[in-house]
Amino acid sequence: MQISVRAFVSAIHGLLFGGFFLLTAFGVLVELSRSINAAQPSELTGRGRSLATFYLCVTAILGWAAVFAGTYIVYPWYRAIPPAGAALTGFPQSLLLASSTTSGWHRLGMEWKEHLAWFAPMLITAVAYVMIKQRSAIAKHPQVRRAVLTFALVAFASAGIAAFFGAMINKHAPVKGGSEIHFLKEP
Amino acid sequence: MPLNSRTAEQETPPAQASEETIPNGAAAAAILSAGAGACALGILSVVADGSKTIGQWLGFYRPSGPLSGVTTVAVLIWLAVWFVLSKVWRSKSVNLAKTNALAYFLLACGLLLTFPPFADLLLRK
Numbered sequence: 001m002q003i004s005v006r007a008f009v010s011a012i013h014g015l016l017f018g019g020f021f022l023l024t025a026f027g028v029l030v031e032l033s034r035s036i037n038a039a040q041p042s043e044l045t046g047r048g049r050s051l052a053t054f055y056l057c058v059t060a061i062l063g064w065a066a067v068f069a070g071t072y073i074v075y076p077w078y079r080a081i082p083p084a085g086a087a088l089t090g091f092p093q094s095l096l097l098a099s100s101t102t103s104g105w106h107r108l109g110m111e112w113k114e115h116l117a118w119f120a121p122m123l124i125t126a127v128a129y130v131m132i133k134q135r136s137a138i139a140k141h142p143q144v145r146r147a148v149l150t151f152a153l154v155a156f157a158s159a160g161i162a163a164f165f166g167a168m169i170n171k172h173a174p175v176k177g178g179s180e181i182h183f184l185k186e187p
Numbered sequence: 188m189p190l191n192s193r194t195a196e197q198e199t200p201p202a203q204a205s206e207e208t209i210p211n212g213a214a215a216a217a218i219l220s221a222g223a224g225a226c227a228l229g230i231l232s233v234v235a236d237g238s239k240t241i242g243q244w245l246g247f248y249r250p251s252g253p254l255s256g257v258t259t260v261a262v263l264i265w266l267a268v269w270f271v272l273s274k275v276w277r278s279k280s281v282n283l284a285k286t287n288a289l290a291y292f293l294l295a296c297g298l299l300l301t302f303p304p305f306a307d308l309l310l311r312k
Contacts, residue, residue: 067258071251071254071255071258072248072250072251072255075250075251075254076250076251079250079251079252080250107303108303108304111303112301112302112303114254115228115229115232115254115257115258115301116298116301118228118258118261118262119225119228119297119298119301122221122224122225122228122261122262122265123221123225123294125221126217126218126220126221126269129217130214130217130218133213134211134213134214134217136209137209137210137211137213137214138214139209140209141209141211141214141283143211143283143284143287144211144214144215144218144283146287147218147283147287147290147291148214148218150291151218151221151290151294154294154298
């Protein structure tokens with residue numbers, strides 16, 4: 001069982017950081033919706049507050065890890081310009097643009113995703129800050145609750161759109177190359 | 188600070204505190220600055236796409252091209268706005284209807300400007 005270094009790092013960016021960000025951000029949305037629709041505000045114990053703080057920090061860290069890994073590690077491999085006469089399989093952007101049936105994945109998909117994805121960590125960091133540090137404000141001001149829910153929703157949607165295009169682009173023109181990593185060597 | 192000065196939260200127990208006695212400035216600063224950061228990202232992405240000179244200048248990390256500068260500058264703007272607003276609004280209550288409306292507007296601008304068909308329309312591509 002083997003995988004190239006670039007494909008492995010790309011999987012860490014998309015599946016580990018991006019995928020887990022979507023999971024945890026959905027949890028934030030559920031908690032915000034629950035607290036907005038609760039008949040009576042619930043008070044967390046000290047341990048509950050610590051766990052909530054940890055959860056929100058992990059969510060924000062996953063978001064930042066996804067965009068930094070994407071922008072500074074995977075994206076340069078994606079947009080590398082092939083030398084004259086080289087096969088395009090190792091150059092995803094050029095491969096997509098070479099055909100009118102796939103160029104849209106770059107022109108719409110990647111060009112939107114590369115910017116939109118950055119909304120997610122910025123917005124979720126603001127959401128996490130308000131949920132951790134401004135509990136009183138969030139409990140007493142319905143408008144703060146609504147704004148935080150809206151921002152969490154946009155963060156989740158941004159990450160979801162970025163993840164969708166990332167997966168589809170990787171399906172049509174996968175990032176690959178570099179040395180091979182062997183997980184299980186057959187006898 | 189005089190010894191007898193107390194914050195709104197100290198005067199009233201949390202369970203009895205009304206909407207007016209809990210300052211919302213810090214929360215509003217976080218929300219509005221996130222909107223400003225999103226808008227800055229949208230504007231910078233269009234500007235970098237439309238001007239080759241600015242695009243090259245924003246290529247902080249050459250392998251990633253202008254994206255590295257666009258996102259770095261947008262994050263710096265977001266953090267700077269957050270820092271300033273949180274300093275100014277820390278213990279104040281602001282008009283949330285207005286700050287939220289502005290934050291939503293900035294966020295919507297950011298979303299629209301990063302959408303390639305709209306950006307292409309603006310740049311007449």
